[in-house]
Amino acid sequence: MVKKLAACIGDYKKYAILTPIVMVGEVMMEILIPFVMSKIIDIGILGNGGITYIIKMGILMITMALISLCFGAVGGKFAAIAGMGFAKNLRKRLFDKVQDFSFANVDKFSTPSLVTRLTTDVTNTQNAFMMLIRMAVRAPIMLIGATIMAIIMNAKLSIVFLIAIPFLGFALYIIMSKAHPRFVAMLKLYDRMNSDVQENLVGIRVVKAFVREAYEKTKFQNSANAVRKAQVRAEKLIILNGPVMQISMYGCILAVLWFGGNMVMKGSFEIGQISSFINYITQILMSLMMISMIFIMLVISRASMTRIVEVLDEEIDIKDNSTGLQNKVEDGSIEFNHVSFSYAKDKENLTLSDINFHINSGETIGIIGGTGSSKSTLVSLIPRLYDVLEGEIKVGGINVKDYALETLRNDVAMVLQKNVLFSGTIRENLKWGNEAATEVEIVSACKAAQAYDFIMSFPDGLETDLGQGGVNVSGGQKQRLCIARALLKKPKIIILDDSTSAVDTATDSKIRRAFKETLTDTTTIIIAQRISSVCDADRILVLDDGKIDAFASHEELMKNNKIYREVYESQQKGDE
Known part of the structure; x- marks a missing residue:
């Protein structure tokens, strides 16, 4: 775990090495x-040194203090640079890993948990790293140096703090062993609280529409209280470290004053020496306190480090399988050969079972089925958003696993059921489909998606800012922008996963007509709930409980397929 995290120091290794070196200088002066x-x-005072000796040694003492101050300031600066750089590299490495995750990997961790790991957990690890490169050198050297000086001054009196050290070590071990599980539990509650916040912010319009503000406030208060209780439960063990250290420190000082005072009275110990001895006792105990704080910080951050390494060690569910991968999709033909799929990767719990069909390049295919019939799952297998459990899928006559992922996904454009737009202008969002798209191509794609007119109705046109998640446009407008973005990719295959559900039937019809006119060589797959959205397709695939019930034209299905006919008749009655 440490080796994986240490690799994130990167270009800041120089500052991470210089920090402890500088700290050695500070400690030696102290x-x-x-x-x-x-x-x-x-x-100077009790002897024959006089004022000259006092001034000379005083100047030396001030000089040493200033040198110590400079070393400390430089060490703090170096530690800050190394710590911030380490955190930056760690966050980047985590974010890069998450970008490579498949849908299954993201499902495993959950979005709120990944957010916590990229923020709170990285901050905890950064704090531990900064403390390590400063205190992990400073404290042991101070402990050793002050101990040597104390023994040199009076070996017998040094027995006092040698008795205190085992007591402190035992107390620290008890605190550490009990605290770690409590911090693990606290971070899990952080994840839950972040989940509540995320859901509330994403669905704020629904909350207000149903007047559920009071419920959401209570829900968040309960989450926040749970985190607070977990924090108190964990911290109340950690704070015991302070009183234990203080009792040891003051106990040692009292013992030194008692035994050392007797030695002074007997003439075997000087007053100045006992004063310095007390300072060394303080330094020894303070260094022990620093060491204990290092261990406590490691206890706090250990849970965070473990969670970070879990992400870094996560095996990517879907990746390029071998060398010599195909870098070109020849056409938009699709073939499913005995394909089965399970989210749990369990053959006894299949979501899709023994799927077989062939789609010719350039065909328009509709997919109809009841809720939960696995329509979205089926099309998600084509660009390898998920991988099959059994069987194979071919695109352009080649197994999808033999393509480079970038190649395959560039030629398979998918407008997902949940439409997502990003902060920025309409133009910036559209260029996600093709960064090099010209003005003519953007306008053409917008017209085909029936988005051009409403875009131009905005005062700023394509430069209109959408806000976070596209909050400034309606659901239907958002769907049309996502379709235009997909069209700009100029893919071999385009998949519309219920992507016109929020537009009226007239606009839906115009989009399908534009597709027929402009996407003559592109395979088009349309998942829809309305049969009117797919009845003009070359063929329609009817799914039922993860299996193919029929695959034929509208006319043939009306004659021979009971499920399709029942859906059609129920929708006709609804229209009437």
């Missing part, structure tokens, strides 16, 4: 300052 101070008291 360790020597109490020694100089003891000399000022014992020789």
Whole structure:
């Protein structure tokens, strides 16, 4: 896990190495300052050194303090640069990995969980990294250096803090072992809270339409309270570290004052030495506190690190399988050979079962079926958004697994059931289909999708800002923009997954007519609930419970297929 995360330091390795080196300089000055101070008291004030010695040693002491300050400031700067750079690289690596995820991979983690891992978990890991490169060097060196100086001054008196160290180590072990599971549980509740926030913001119009603001407030309050309780439960163990350290520190100081005072009275120990000894005791215990804080930060961030590495280690469900992949789709023909599919990859729980059919290049195919008949799943297999469990799918006569994913998906344009637009202008969204699209091509695609007129009705036309998720356009307008975006790809195959459900029948008819006129060489697959949307197709595939019930023309289905005829008659009655 550490090796994977350390690889994200990248170009900031120099600062990560320089930070502990600079911290060594700061610590050495801090360790020597109490020694100089003891000399000022014992020789300058109580001895024969006089004012000259005091001034000389005072200047030395101030110089050492300034050097320590400079080292500390530079170390802080280097640590910040290394930490921020590490976090940037880690976020990029996580985001790049998520971009390679298949739909199945995203389904496994859930969107809110991935958001938490890219934000909160990375921040926790960054804080731990910054503390490590500073404190993980500073604290042990201070502990060793101050211990040596204390032993040199008075070996017998050093036994005091040697007794305290095992006590502190045991207490720290208990705190760490109990705290980690609580932080894991807390992060899971973070995921749930982020999920509530995301759902609310995406569906804010539905919330307001159904006057459910009070319900959503209560729901979020419950999530936030659950996170708060988990945080308190985890933190109340961590904060025990402070009192334990303080008790040890003050106990050691009292013991040193008692035993050291007796030594001073007997003349075996100097007043300046006991003052410096107390400073070394403080440094030793403070370094132990720093070490304990490092371990505590690692406990807090360990859960976050584990969650980050889970994403980095996730096996990509769909990827280019081998070298020598096809980089060109010859035509839009499609063939399903005994295809079966299961989301759970379980042969006993199939979503699609033994699917067989062939589509000629340039054909227009309709797909009809009841809710849950796996229409969307079927077409998602063509561009390999999911992979088949059994059988094979061929596009242009070649197995889809033998294409480079980029090649296949560039030639298979899919307008998904849930239409998504991004922040930016209409033109920027359309160019997702083809970054090099000319003005003529954009206008042509918009006209074919029946989007040109409403785009031009906006004061800014193609430069109209859509807002986040396309909030400034209606559902039907959003569908038409997504269709235009797909057309700009000039694909061999275009799939409309119920993509005209929000437009009126007249506009739907115009879109289909434009497709027939402009997409003569493109295979068009239309999933629809309305038979009027597919009745003009060359053939219509009827799905029932994940199996093909029929595949024929409208006329043949009306004669021979009971399911299709019942749907048609029910819709005709509805129209009447």
